[in-house]
Amino acid sequence: MLAKGFSVDLRRCQLLGLTGSVVLAAGGETAGALPVRELPSLASGRAALGLVGVYFGVVLLIAAWALLGRVVRGSEPPSPRALLVVLAVWALPLLLAPPLFSRDVYSYLAQGAMVDAHMDVYTHGPAMLGGPLADEVAPVWRRTATPYGPVFLAVASALSGLTRGEVPAGLVGMRVVALLGVALMAAALPRLARHSGADPAAALWLGALNPLVLLHLVAGAHNDAIMLGLLGAGLVAALGRWPVLGAVLVTLAALVKAPAVLGLAAVVVLQVRAGRGPVRATVTTTAAALATTVAATAAAGTGYGWIGALKTPVSPHNWSPTSLLGRATGTVLRGLGSDLAPFALPAWHALGLVLTVVVIAFIWLRRPRVSPVYALGLSLATVAVLGPAIRPWYALWGLFLIAAAAPSASVRHRVAAVTGALALAVLPSGGPADGEQLALAVSGGTLALVVLWQARQTSSAPVLGRAA
Numbered sequence: 471m472l473a474k475g476f477s478v479d480l481r482r483c484q485l486l487g488l489t490g491s492v493v494l495a496a497g498g499e500t501a502g503a504l505p506v507r508e509l510p511s512l513a514s515g516r517a518a519l520g521l522v523g524v525y526f527g528v529v530l531l532i533a534a535w536a537l538l539g540r541v542v543r544g545s546e547p548p549s550p551r552a553l554l555v556v557l558a559v560w561a562l563p564l565l566l567a568p569p570l571f572s573r574d575v576y577s578y579l580a581q582g583a584m585v586d587a588h589m590d591v592y593t594h595g596p597a598m599l600g601g602p603l604a605d606e607v608a609p610v611w612r613r614t615a616t617p618y619g620p621v622f623l624a625v626a627s628a629l630s631g632l633t634r635g636e637v638p639a640g641l642v643g644m645r646v647v648a649l650l651g652v653a654l655m656a657a658a659l660p661r662l663a664r665h666s667g668a669d670p671a672a673a674l675w676l677g678a679l680n681p682l683v684l685l686h687l688v689a690g691a692h693n694d695a696i697m698l699g700l701l702g703a704g705l706v707a708a709l710g711r712w713p714v715l716g717a718v719l720v721t722l723a724a725l726v727k728a729p730a731v732l733g734l735a736a737v738v739v740l741q742v743r744a745g746r747g748p749v750r751a752t753v754t755t756t757a758a759a760l761a762t763t764v765a766a767t768a769a770a771g772t773g774y775g776w777i778g779a780l781k782t783p784v785s786p787h788n789w790s791p792t793s794l795l796g797r798a799t800g801t802v803l804r805g806l807g808s809d810l811a812p813f814a815l816p817a818w819h820a821l822g823l824v825l826t827v828v829v830i831a832f833i834w835l836r837r838p839r840v841s842p843v844y845a846l847g848l849s850l851a852t853v854a855v856l857g858p859a860i861r862p863w864y865a866l867w868g869l870f871l872i873a874a875a876a877p878s879a880s881v882r883h884r885v886a887a888v889t890g891a892l893a894l895a896v897l898p899s900g901g902p903a904d905g906e907q908l909a910l911a912v913s914g915g916t917l918a919l920v921v922l923w924q925a926r927q928t929s930s931a932p933v934l935g936r937a938a
């Protein structure tokens with residue numbers, strides 16, 4: 471391993487990660503999810519060099535994070551405040567980069583403009599908006615209704631009004647919103663860790679400084695950041711003397727993206743463990759959630775179409791386990807000449823949802839001694855894995871809370887390994903990879919490994935002429 475025989479400290483980790491972020495951001499200037507007018511030809515030398523640079527930077531960033539984990543586990547671990555400084559240093563270059571690893575942020579801007587123009591985003595896709603902003607949305611989503619809740623749409627609409635539909639200003643605004651979410655996550659993690667008997671520094675390392683947060687919440691500006699930030703803040707409030715506030719904040723998180731609604735179960739359990747009766751805790755939490763939902767939906771003015779929009783179709787090439795199995799089953803059935811082939815994918819998706827319910831019930835009912843925060847993390851991880859759609863940043867739903875309440879270091883190590891692999895799973899343009907792009911990405915990552923190996927050899931080599 472790189473860390474063995476390689477002298478590391480907080481400053482070196484910070485510098486290595488900063489170098490990775492700078493190279494990554496520079497590569498993104500030609501290989502990222504740029505506005506369509508600025509996209510270079512895929513065959514151009516600039517785009518190829520940018521793609522190599524992005525993966526060179528990503529591997530350096532992953533290595534810096536892994537080495538930082540060694541420092542956190544050392545005899546003199548850094549304080550949470552020092553780790554927050556590292557997070558800020560690593561994130562800063564990404565704030566200046568174009569959107570990376572997804573074009574979803576353009577969908578957010580288009581949906582906000584639609585709400586601002588009083589269009590029904592739960593019935594129509596951005597194609598109805600038309601114009602330059604709709605052109606920036608990935609083709610697969612242009613005619614697709616949004617699955618996002620009224621809280622996020624209200625934020626996107628307000629941002630559209632402030633930026634007057636200008637794409638550059640809108641991108642900056644969406645990134646600021648995502649940063650606020652990451653800041654809430656970072657603030658909540660140490661408090662949740664202390665409550666769960668975990669190390670706050672280790673929680674910050676895994677839950678806030680991990681590459682998925684930097685690549686997808688900061689560089690990609692995904693709205694999962696604000697969902698997780700509100701969820702974390704709600705759980706912190708529920709840990710204290712404000713369970714109603716906790717229920718309100720968790721409900722607001724669910725009105726950004728629906729999976730956060732599972733956090734209400736944690737709010738109830740936390741109240742029960744604090745001595746409140748289960749009936750009273752359930753009634754109070756439910757009433758707060760319903761009142762928040764009604765008020766937020768009325769304030770947003772989008773109506774309740776978001777409930778039906780949760781069935782929004784997923785990408786036909788989605789690589790979730792149930793989608794992969796559904797497509798494989800359909801292919802076999804078509805080869806056999808069966809009329810059941812069209813039902814294979816829906817059947818697997820339905821089975822995934824059933825399994826999700828069963829697994830979540832087991833987590834909460836059969837493991838009563840598990841921390842509610844950890845149980846919620848496992849539940850959200852189950853939703854991400856067994857749901858009909860999966861993206862690398864979906865892993866953060868469960869990872870964020872598992873980081874705060876993991877019962878052992880071995881759990882963190884396994885989650886960290888998954889994180890490192892997922893950080894390499896998506897092209898910076900957000901599009902599918904062809905053979906040439908895959909070769910360029912592998913070349914960039916391999917070059918980074920060579921540089922890291924050489925640095926290790928140089929660091930561990932004896933100095934000639936040193937006195938015995």
